[in-house]
Amino acid sequence: MRGLRLDRRLAVIWLLAAVGLGLLLVAARLARDPLDDRDPAWQRPGFLDAGELPVPAPQVAPGVPADGRPTVVIFERADRLAQLCRALKGAALPGRPATAVVVVDATTGRCDAAGTVVGDPERALARSYGLRPTRGGGPPVGYAVVDGGGAIRYRTLDPAVADQLAEVGTMVAALP
Amino acid sequence: MTTPVAAEGAGRALRLCLWCVVAVVAEVGLYASYRGHDARFHWFTHFFVGASFALVVMAVVALRRRRAVPVPLVWPFIAHVVAMFPDFLFAAGIAHQRWMDVFLGHISTHFVPGRNLTWFVVFLLALGFYLAVLGRVSPVQEDPDQRFTGSVTGGRS
Numbered sequence: 085m086r087g088l089r090l091d092r093r094l095a096v097i098w099l100l101a102a103v104g105l106g107l108l109l110v111a112a113r114l115a116r117d118p119l120d121d122r123d124p125a126w127q128r129p130g131f132l133d134a135g136e137l138p139v140p141a142p143q144v145a146p147g148v149p150a151d152g153r154p155t156v157v158i159f160e161r162a163d164r165l166a167q168l169c170r171a172l173k174g175a176a177l178p179g180r181p182a183t184a185v186v187v188v189d190a191t192t193g194r195c196d197a198a199g200t201v202v203g204d205p206e207r208a209l210a211r212s213y214g215l216r217p218t219r220g221g222g223p224p225v226g227y228a229v230v231d232g233g234g235a236i237r238y239r240t241l242d243p244a245v246a247d248q249l250a251e252v253g254t255m256v257a258a259l260p
Numbered sequence: 261m262t263t264p265v266a267a268e269g270a271g272r273a274l275r276l277c278l279w280c281v282v283a284v285v286a287e288v289g290l291y292a293s294y295r296g297h298d299a300r301f302h303w304f305t306h307f308f309v310g311a312s313f314a315l316v317v318m319a320v321v322a323l324r325r326r327r328a329v330p331v332p333l334v335w336p337f338i339a340h341v342v343a344m345f346p347d348f349l350f351a352a353g354i355a356h357q358r359w360m361d362v363f364l365g366h367i368s369t370h371f372v373p374g375r376n377l378t379w380f381v382v383f384l385l386a387l388g389f390y391l392a393v394l395g396r397v398s399p400v401q402e403d404p405d406q407r408f409t410g411s412v413t414g415g416r417s
Contacts, residue, residue, distance in 0.1 A: 097391060102384055112300035132355065254350065
């Protein structure tokens with residue numbers, strides 16, 4: 085009888101773990117941001133040349149991506165541009181990368197802290213940079229890191245890019 | 261009046277509870293070490309992978325020793341820390357590289373089909389295996405320093 089009781093206790097431990105962690109998994113899934121990647125594995129993977137990368141980077145504007153030095157192309161929505169610009173002002177990205185901010189859902193935008201601002205209302209640039217669709221639909225928010233040779237080495241959706249520019253710097257610093 | 265046996269049982273349960281609280285607090289600490297709201301995904305992957313690895317090792321060790329392993333809540337935590345170690349480096353400004361898969365598949369485990377659901381199933385299988393082994397080996401109560409594991413890991417005695 086005692087052995088049977090012990091086995092039951094072990095089964096209860098298993099069941100508690102299954103239900104508890106299962107509920108946490110469901111809660112985590114429900115709490116995801118509409119701007120997140122539909123597949124979280126591809127959001128902020130943290131390493132260069134993921135998937136089919138590197139691929140040649142399309143031109144964003146004349147001289148962008150810059151020749152011979154890294155370029156960070158940030159995709160942002162117009163209503164969040166001011167917050168990103170404030171963050172860029174205080175940011176110290178390594179290697180002095182050229183920074184281009186692409187305002188994806190307006191014809192143009194203004195951001196003195198960025199080298200170049202271009203509009204992309206049709207999302208053609210976002211598509212050409214291979215940014216993945218967001219969970220909630222709509223223009224993607226994220227960035228791509230282009231090396232000095234003009235190849236995209238890293239790209240990700242990142243709804244909190246303005247708060248995580250240090251992470252952008254980490255990826256720029258990882259370029260060979 | 262409380263009997264000595266009941267008091268010992270209550271003491272064991274209390275110690276176990278304490279270890280559970282410590283483990284939960286430690287895991288919350290690991291979760292908090294991630295920046296960004298999408299940290300949950302990474303935490304789950306490395307927790308499931310690390311804990312599954314630890315549970316299989318614990319089961320094998322228990323089978324070989326014919327006795328439950330001591331401090332069973334510490335093993336999955338340590339394996340979790342190993343699995344997510346590159347994320348500590350990332351927070352310090354060092355990007356991931358593919359060789360970091362040596363940390364329990366830190367890079368490639370994110371990309372398995374089914375993602376975290378797959379690892380959840382693997383974790384439940386590993387936990388089931390470990391618990392099944394526990395039902396067939398002696399608890400660690402013989403070791404006075406490790407008695408607190410007896411109630412969780414208690415197999416047939």
